[in-house]
Amino acid sequence: DAGVIQSPRHEVTEMGQEVTLRCKPISGHNSLFWYRQTMMRGLELLIYFNNNVPIDDSGMPEDRFSAKMPNASFSTLKIQPSEPRDSAVYFCASIKAGGSTDTQYFGPGTRLTVL
Amino acid sequence: ELKVEQNPLFLSMQEGKNYTIYCNYSTTSDRLYWYRQDPGKSLESLFVLLSNGAVKQEGRLMASLDTKARLSTLHITAAVHDLSATYFCAVEAGGFKTIFGAGTRLFVKA
Numbered sequence: 267d268a269g270v271i272q273s274p275r276h277e278v279t280e281m282g283q284e285v286t287l288r289c290k291p292i293s294g295h296n297s298l299f300w301y302r303q304t305m306m307r308g309l310e311l312l313i314y315f316n317n318n319v320p321i322d323d324s325g326m327p328e329d330r331f332s333a334k335m336p337n338a339s340f341s342t343l344k345i346q347p348s349e350p351r352d353s354a355v356y357f358c359a360s361i362k363a364g365g366s367t368d369t370q371y372f373g374p375g376t377r378l379t380v381l
Numbered sequence: 382e383l384k385v386e387q388n389p390l391f392l393s394m395q396e397g398k399n400y401t402i403y404c405n406y407s408t409t410s411d412r413l414y415w416y417r418q419d420p421g422k423s424l425e426s427l428f429v430l431l432s433n434g435a436v437k438q439e440g441r442l443m444a445s446l447d448t449k450a451r452l453s454t455l456h457i458t459a460a461v462h463d464l465s466a467t468y469f470c471a472v473e474a475g476g477f478k479t480i481f482g483a484g485t486r487l488f489v490k491a
Contacts, residue, residue: 297477309424309469309481322478357423363477369414369426370479 268292270373272358278379284346287376290339291360299370300333300343301357309357315341316363348380383408383474387482395490397459402485404453404470412473413453415444417466418484424469427455460489 271290279285291298299314313323315335323333330349335341345352355377359370384407394400404413415427428437430446430453437444441464443456453470467484474480 299477299479308483311479311481314478316477321476359424361477368412368477369429370477371426372416372424374423 270358270360270371272356272373272376274376275374276377276379278381279348280381281349282347283380284344285348285352285378285380287343287356287358287378289341289343289358289373291341291358292362292371293339295360295362295371296338297361297363298335298341299359299361300341301359301372302354303357303375304354312343345378348378350380353378353380383410383472383480385470385472385480385482387470387485389485390483391486391488393488393490394457394460396461399459400457402455402457402468402470402487404455404472404482406451406453406472406480408474409448409451410472410474413446414471414473414479415442415453415455416469416471418469419466427468457487460487462489462491465489 273288297316300312303309312325313333318335333343355375357375358373361368361370386405388403413430416424418424428444433448435446441458446453465488467486469481469484471479471481
């Protein structure tokens with residue numbers, strides 16, 4: 267299996283621009299998570315989906331952030347408009363819920379820099 | 382709200398020594414994870430602990446869980462340089478929502 271795939275791996279943009287991060291979970295996994303990692307705040311859960319339905323978006327920082335999962339094999343995290351404080355590494359993770367040894371598998375991350 | 386605290390946050394140790402990383406959490410949970418992250422890399426799952434008294438071992442790492450004390454430990458035996466990384470514990474808050482600790486940055490000196 268290819269693992270969780272994220273694109274792009276690096277993104278540099280200017281303040282005010284729209285940014286779209288993409289994630290392909292592991293085939294057969296039914297839950298997907300978006301995290302943000304910064305030195306100051308550590309690893310924060312932004313939103314997670316179960317069977318393509320958003321379950322908890324309480325970690326989404328503000329209305330500038332939105333996430334979608336139109337099907338089981340694709341999710342996007344969009345920031346519009348972007349701000350310098352959004353600079354971070356964004357991870358996508360997936361899990362096949364229901365087993366006793368469930369664990370989240372993380373993608374390689376997208377390093378976002380907003381100038 | 383579930384809070385997860387790790388200590389120490391930074392650990393520098395000599396090769397061959399033993400040490401323990403602690404993870405405390407504030408409310409009852411059914412599941413606890415340990416992850417490893419190398420600099421500039423993603424997170425890699427190490428252990429999943431599901432029940433009180435659970436103990437798992439992989440190589441020089443051993444993780445345990447005491448749900449009554451809301452405490453998990455990650456014990457390192459005879460550390461080697463390759464174990465240098467950041468170690469995170471994460472606790473499930475319900476429905477697979479997972480709260481991560483701040484991480485313990487481990488540096489093993491040769």
